[in-house]
Amino acid sequence: MYAAAPLPSRPRRRTLGAVGAFLVALLLAGCGDFGERPVWQPGAGGGATGGPVESSAPVVKPISLSATGDIVMAMAPNRLPPNNGKGFFDSVKKALAADLVMGNLEEPLTVDTGTGKCGANSTRCFQFRAPPEYAAHLADAGFDLLNQANNHGNDFGPKGYENTQKALEKHGLAHTGAPDQITVVDVKGVQVAVAGFSSYAWSNSLVDIPAAKKVIAKAATMADIVVVQVHMGAEGAEMTRVRPGTEMFLGENRGDPVKFSRAMIDSGADLVVGHGPHVLRGMEFYKGRLIAYSLGNFAGGGNSLSNNGRLGWGGVLKVKLNPDGSWAGGSFVSTYMNDARKPTMDPDDRGLGLLRELTELDFPESGARFDDSGKIRPPDAD
Numbered sequence: 001m002y003a004a005a006p007l008p009s010r011p012r013r014r015t016l017g018a019v020g021a022f023l024v025a026l027l028l029a030g031c032g033d034f035g036e037r038p039v040w041q042p043g044a045g046g047g048a049t050g051g052p053v054e055s056s057a058p059v060v061k062p063i064s065l066s067a068t069g070d071i072v073m074a075m076a077p078n079r080l081p082p083n084n085g086k087g088f089f090d091s092v093k094k095a096l097a098a099d100l101v102m103g104n105l106e107e108p109l110t111v112d113t114g115t116g117k118c119g120a121n122s123t124r125c126f127q128f129r130a131p132p133e134y135a136a137h138l139a140d141a142g143f144d145l146l147n148q149a150n151n152h153g154n155d156f157g158p159k160g161y162e163n164t165q166k167a168l169e170k171h172g173l174a175h176t177g178a179p180d181q182i183t184v185v186d187v188k189g190v191q192v193a194v195a196g197f198s199s200y201a202w203s204n205s206l207v208d209i210p211a212a213k214k215v216i217a218k219a220a221t222m223a224d225i226v227v228v229q230v231h232m233g234a235e236g237a238e239m240t241r242v243r244p245g246t247e248m249f250l251g252e253n254r255g256d257p258v259k260f261s262r263a264m265i266d267s268g269a270d271l272v273v274g275h276g277p278h279v280l281r282g283m284e285f286y287k288g289r290l291i292a293y294s295l296g297n298f299a300g301g302g303n304s305l306s307n308n309g310r311l312g313w314g315g316v317l318k319v320k321l322n323p324d325g326s327w328a329g330g331s332f333v334s335t336y337m338n339d340a341r342k343p344t345m346d347p348d349d350r351g352l353g354l355l356r357e358l359t360e361l362d363f364p365e366s367g368a369r370f371d372d373s374g375k376i377r378p379p380d381a382d
Contacts, residue, residue, distance in 0.1 A: 062320040062328035063187045065227065066098035068343075069275040069295030069314050070106040070150075072304040073137060074130040077112070079302030082340055085134050088301065089141030091344045095316045095333045096142050100187045102194065103298065104229065104275045105146040105175075108153065108160040109135050109167040115157035127155040128304055132167035139171040145185060147229035149177030149196030149203030150276065161202060176229060177203045182219045190323045193223035197260075198231040198276075199253055206232055206255040213267040220268030224323045228269045231276040232257045233294060237311050239277040240354070242293045242362045261291045270325030273317065279310050280351055282359035283368040285378045288327060290368065292317055296351065300341035307337040313351040314343070319376075330376035349374070 073088055074080045081088055089096070107128035118125035138146065146168055154161050161178075168175045176183035177196030181204070184193045195215050197206045204215050219226045233239060234249040247254045254276065261272045265286050272291040274281065281294035296314035297305050306312070314337070319330035334351035338344045352374050359367040369377045 060323050061188075062322045063100065063190050063192070063225075064098040064318060064320050065100045065102065065187075065192070065271070066096050066316055066318040067102045067229075067273045067292070067295065068096070068298040068316055069104055069280075070278065070297050070305065071103045071138075071146075071299045072106045072128050072130075072152075072341075073134050073299060073301040074107075075302035075304050076129045076131055079304070080131075081301040081342065085130075085137045085301065088137045088299070088342055091342065092316065092335055093141055095318075095335070095345065098318055100145065100185060100192060101141075101143045102145045102147065102227070102229065102273065103138070103143050104150060104231065104273075104295075105138075105148060105164070106150055106152045107304075108156045108164045110156050110160040110163035113156045113159040113163070115159065117155050117157075126152075126304075128152050129156055129160070130301070132163060132170075135167040135171045135173060138168070139173055143173060145174040145176060145183065145194060147177050147194075147196040147231075148175055149198040149200075149229060150231040151198065151200060153177060153198075154200065154202040158202075179204055180215065182215065182222060184223050190225060191223035192225045192227060193219040194227045194229060195219055196229040196231075199255055203231075206230060206260055207253050209260055209263050212260065213263055216264050216267040216269050225271075225321055225325050226269045228261075228264045228272045230255075230260065230264075230272060230274050232260060232274055233277045233281070235276065235278050237279060237309060240279045240281055240310065240358055242281050242358075257293055261293070262286050265289045265291070270321060271319060278305065280313060280315070280355050280358065282355065282362040283376070284359070284363040284366040285327075285368060286366065288378065289325070290319060290327065290330065290376070297337060298335065299343045300337050303341055305337065305341060307339075307341055310350075310354060312337045313346070313354060315346075315351040315355070327378060332370065332374045332376060334374070 109132045116127045118127045176194045197204045199206045232255040234247040246256045274293045277294045280296040283292045298314045316333045320328040334346040334349045336346045356370045
């Protein structure tokens, strides 16, 4: 239903200018003959004056990235997890481990700013908040970067948003998601740019696709690999399917997930990590790049998120990408939220089973393929 031709491997983008300048310099110096000649290195071959040796390209290894869906650790001031959150992620630390660990932080880390979005008499309004010191729990879990582009990122206003950034930075954690924000992280010498999108004013726009394409095109000039974090799609236990067209929820435009995600890859993204519906959704490969339409709920401390049925299922997506952004492997590990809404490894692999089913339904041709262990491969690898 959503077939697409593979995208050829792209060269490391930020090095193109340097390589071009180097070649021009060689030509100007009279080194226009690029035939197969040995490269001379001082001291090579055991002699003091050097000898000819064959040149070889440096070995470039892929890097690993992991990502989760929605993370809520508490609903301060009264609904806090056991032990004040210490060890909140212990069950899943091993699964999260990667060169770059990312999560969608679905709440501010702030004191009460007095500007909560829910009024005193609100009945259908939800606002989340965890104490600023809970950033330490994210760091202890191994997270490196958190996305703030979602519907709860601004629950306590601009000050709460800023307090969250400060709390994360205090514990050495990067953040992304503010308008025009492109966060570049050095991962084993590979530059990775991450940008967050949602349908809200405090983030890059999911709805304005031309503007979003400009953000990603700019990111592609700043880094070797570009990752999109995006909060998209309608919410609810029945919202597992991915279909063409705009999705609405409570009168809000929650974007066109397929159109947006593919446009981001067309503009230079190498991986799209979706969340927002609170349930898992299928995954597809588009032009050789993976789109995960929703990773579901990961954590809901303080009983903030429902763990009823499929609402309680999530997982950790782990991918390996070459420095040119091309696919080098991946896997999905199932988790669930236990009674305390802490993320917990799921021995029954319910998330993987649902993910496989949904992917086959929505993306019969372009969908990711999963083996019984959760290993992911492109459809053309069958």
